Amino acid sequence: MWLWNKIKQLAISFRAGVVTLRYPFEPRPAPEGFRGQPVWDHTKCIGCAGCASHCPARTIFLRDICQEVRILLYDSSRCTYCGRCADLCPEKAITMSDKFELATDNRQDITQSLELFMMTCQRCGRCYDLEIKNYIDRLSSLGYRYDSLEARKVIRRSTADFSPEELEKTVTYERPGRLEK
Amino acid sequence: MSRGEELVRWLEKELGGNFISAEATIPGRLFIDLKREALSAAAAGLMNRGARYQVGVGYDARKSGQGFGLVHTFAFDKDSLLVALRTFAPGDDPEFDSLTPLIPGAGWSEREYQDLLGLKFRDHPNPRRLVLSDDWPEGIYPLRREVPHDLMPPAAEEVAFRLDEAPPGTSIVPFGPFHASLHEPAHFSVYVDGEDIKGCEYRGFMTHRGIEKLAQTELTYNDVPFVAERICGICGSVHSVNYAQAVEAAAGLRIPRRAEFIRMVALELERLHSHLLWLGVAGHLIGFDTVFMQAWRIREKIMWLAERLTGNRKTYGMVIIGGVRRDINQDRSEDIRAVLKEVEREMLALEKAILKDRTIHRRTRGVGYLSREEAVKWNLIGPVARARGVDIDARRDHPYAAYDEVQFEVPLADSGDVWGTLVVRVKEVYEAIKIINQCLDKLEKLPKNQPLAVDLEGPIPSGRQGLSLVEAPRGEAVHYVLTGEDNRPERWRVRAPTYPNLQAVPSMLLNNKLADFPIIVGSIDPCISCTDRVLVVERSSGKAKLLSRQELENLSRGKRSKK
Numbered sequence: 001m002w003l004w005n006k007i008k009q010l011a012i013s014f015r016a017g018v019v020t021l022r023y024p025f026e027p028r029p030a031p032e033g034f035r036g037q038p039v040w041d042h043t044k045c046i047g048c049a050g051c052a053s054h055c056p057a058r059t060i061f062l063r064d065i066c067q068e069v070r071i072l073l074y075d076s077s078r079c080t081y082c083g084r085c086a087d088l089c090p091e092k093a094i095t096m097s098d099k100f101e102l103a104t105d106n107r108q109d110i111t112q113s114l115e116l117f118m119m120t121c122q123r124c125g126r127c128y129d130l131e132i133k134n135y136i137d138r139l140s141s142l143g144y145r146y147d148s149l150e151a152r153k154v155i156r157r158s159t160a161d162f163s164p165e166e167l168e169k170t171v172t173y174e175r176p177g178r179l180e181k
Numbered sequence: 182m183s184r185g186e187e188l189v190r191w192l193e194k195e196l197g198g199n200f201i202s203a204e205a206t207i208p209g210r211l212f213i214d215l216k217r218e219a220l221s222a223a224a225a226g227l228m229n230r231g232a233r234y235q236v237g238v239g240y241d242a243r244k245s246g247q248g249f250g251l252v253h254t255f256a257f258d259k260d261s262l263l264v265a266l267r268t269f270a271p272g273d274d275p276e277f278d279s280l281t282p283l284i285p286g287a288g289w290s291e292r293e294y295q296d297l298l299g300l301k302f303r304d305h306p307n308p309r310r311l312v313l314s315d316d317w318p319e320g321i322y323p324l325r326r327e328v329p330h331d332l333m334p335p336a337a338e339e340v341a342f343r344l345d346e347a348p349p350g351t352s353i354v355p356f357g358p359f360h361a362s363l364h365e366p367a368h369f370s371v372y373v374d375g376e377d378i379k380g381c382e383y384r385g386f387m388t389h390r391g392i393e394k395l396a397q398t399e400l401t402y403n404d405v406p407f408v409a410e411r412i413c414g415i416c417g418s419v420h421s422v423n424y425a426q427a428v429e430a431a432a433g434l435r436i437p438r439r440a441e442f443i444r445m446v447a448l449e450l451e452r453l454h455s456h457l458l459w460l461g462v463a464g465h466l467i468g469f470d471t472v473f474m475q476a477w478r479i480r481e482k483i484m485w486l487a488e489r490l491t492g493n494r495k496t497y498g499m500v501i502i503g504g505v506r507r508d509i510n511q512d513r514s515e516d517i518r519a520v521l522k523e524v525e526r527e528m529l530a531l532e533k534a535i536l537k538d539r540t541i542h543r544r545t546r547g548v549g550y551l552s553r554e555e556a557v558k559w560n561l562i563g564p565v566a567r568a569r570g571v572d573i574d575a576r577r578d579h580p581y582a583a584y585d586e587v588q589f590e591v592p593l594a595d596s597g598d599v600w601g602t603l604v605v606r607v608k609e610v611y612e613a614i615k616i617i618n619q620c621l622d623k624l625e626k627l628p629k630n631q632p633l634a635v636d637l638e639g640p641i642p643s644g645r646q647g648l649s650l651v652e653a654p655r656g657e658a659v660h661y662v663l664t665g666e667d668n669r670p671e672r673w674r675v676r677a678p679t680y681p682n683l684q685a686v687p688s689m690l691l692n693n694k695l696a697d698f699p700i701i702v703g704s705i706d707p708c709i710s711c712t713d714r715v716l717v718v719e720r721s722s723g724k725a726k727l728l729s730r731q732e733l734e735n736l737s738r739g740k741r742s743k744k
């Protein structure tokens with residue numbers, strides 16, 4: 001009985017053979033849908049801080065360093081790779097990559113930071129993104145600043161019904177200068 | 182008349198003016214408010230009616246003028262009923278009757294609130310520190326509202342554990358705080374007479390992370406599942422599902438059917454890998470490394486499957502309040518079926534090869550024996566209880582998610598020793614496979630492309646209680662949530678299965694051989710981290726170690742001469 005059991009165990013072990021992978025000498029890519037290190041796309045991020053306020057590890061920071069520049073800093077050393085940030089980003093600026101070999105002796109290697117150029121909303125005084133590509137926003141990227149109360153004649157409206165022809169016109173549109181006192 | 186109504190009627194009659202109110206929030210839950218004078222009478226009454234004690238929850242309600250709250254929860258397993266008795270004591274006189282003389286399993290809960298909240302318990306038989314270390318300053322109670330979550334008092338130097346004297350005629354063998362046969366820090370000082378264990382004292386809570394405090398000061402409702410998942414490195418989903426269920430119960434939220442089945446698949450996958458992991462560790466502890474190697478090899482398939490399904494081997498990150506985050510579509514469900522078939526085949530082969538092996542029998546039969554009565558007395562749960570003939574399983578007795586719609590058996594053994602635990606856990610592997618397959622059948626029939634989570638309609642009102650059970654691989658885990666303001670729980674209490682099971686270890690050790698210490702402690706699959714609610718510590722393990730009598734004596738003499 002004892003011997004018979006040992007023979008069975010031997011058979012199991014032999015059939016299984018060596019299962020240890022040759023990793024790291026052979027690469028082992030992560031499967032599809034793996035939650036690795038999140039990666040930010042700075043062209044999509046609008047600096048809304050949605051990711052920062054929902055990160056369970058509180059490892060995403062947003063700070064305004066001046067009126068125009070907002071910094072997003074992601075410190076991977078505390079990240080739990082839960083993917084909450086990627087789920088909640090309204091602009092889909094975050095993707096969970098398949099990167100998992102993140103061990104390093106330099107924290108900078110795993111830190112990401114974005115500099116986001118923001119505009120100030122003239123009505124509420126808060127920042128909004130400057131680089132975003134909707135047509136109304138481009139209007140202001142062309143250099144127009146509302147310098148005085150009187151000049152605030154253009155009230156921004158929804159972009160929904162803005163046609164490309166009208167955009168053409170805005171490019172050549174001569175903006176009102178400073179009003180003389 | 183249902184059990185709940187009968188209890189309420191009896192309590193009203195028995196306690197008279199000391200009874201305040203009773204509320205049945207959802208089927209199977211009963212929340213009762215009492216005056217504190219009536220606490221022990223009510224608890225005794227529940228115990229006489231066949232209740233099983235679960236856990237105590239203390240919280241600081243001074244902000245709302247109620248003083249300190251104390252909740253004791255009881256389960257009626259035959260009637261699918263959970264009862265929570267809540268009492269309050271004024272902030273300047275936080276004294277309650279101790280339930281420990283009546284219910285030994287309440288000892289730790291009460292000591293915990295003595296440490297963390299500064300509550301006092303009249304007639305507690307062993308009112309020593311449990312959670313706080315011996316050098317923590319007197320008078321700072323970390324769970325009180327005014328104490329910040331990141332308070333770090335300076336450590337005192339050279340404070341040793343205050344341990345009991347060994348009983349006459351015995352010597353002390355220390356195991357821990359770090360020991361090759363323990364996977365996580367814990368201190369057992371074992372009293373031996375020669376090779377025989379005559380008693381033991383336990384000090385734990387060395388890796389307390391203060392997760393509960395964090396949840397009630399820093400996190401928000403939907404952050405907590407991801408943190409809860411990290412309470413335990415083995416049964417993460419158990420805690421996130423459990424927490425979400427408690428909040429959903431408090432908020433009156435009904436989650437989509439699809440989400441219920443997906444949660445069940447995640448939970449059962451976790452059970453599979455946990456049982457295989459334990460089988461391996463148990464084999465290793467008794468020096469039978471074939472079991473260790475082969476069980477872990479089979480387990481690896483499940484880990485990879487989980488990685489494909491959820492995006493990670495562990496910490497599945499599947500659960501949010503109101504549902505789940507990822508779907509199990511047709512392709513994935515076929516993937517699961519294929520892997521499970523493979524696992525079942527391999528597991529059968531392994532079982533045949535090892536369960537009759539003499540090594541296992543000799544090292545597990547009669548080891549760590551505890552009678553059924555003792556097991557009931559200590560409120561043992563999970564495979565450890567089922568190995569002692571106690572027929573409880575939260576999946577069947579208090580069905581959550583959609584467990585009432587699947588068929589499965591609850592394996593039992595009556596040998597009352599480590600061997601019984603082993604048999605129960607091996608059998609449960611097949612039951613888990615059965616459950617997952619049924620869940621997949623149901624999932625395939627449910628309409629596709631439905632939302633996987635429901636949204637909350639407005640903020641969750643504060644002051645509501647939720648109580649939830651999940652049968653973790655090691656036994657039932659209990660989560661209690663009291664909703665609060667600022668989008669976060671006012672109190673969230675986690676009771677991991679090891680919490681009651683570990684309290685019974687000294688009785689299990691009694692009169693066993695010292696060499697069996699690792700496997701006895703290992704047999705409850707202690708998750709010190711869950712119990713402490715602490716950092717996940719890596720599993721590394723050592724062999725069962727035989728100390729000769731001479732070595733033992735040297736060891737204990739060396740310790741004495743230092744004093």
Ligand code: SF4
Nearest residue numbers: 055079080082083085
């Ligand atoms: S993956 Fe999770 S922990 Fe990491 S940054 Fe995103 S939200 Fe935070």
Ligand code: SF4
Nearest residue numbers: 045046048049051089
């Ligand atoms: S990454 Fe997304 S969520 Fe985070 S600030 Fe940018 S746009 Fe907002």
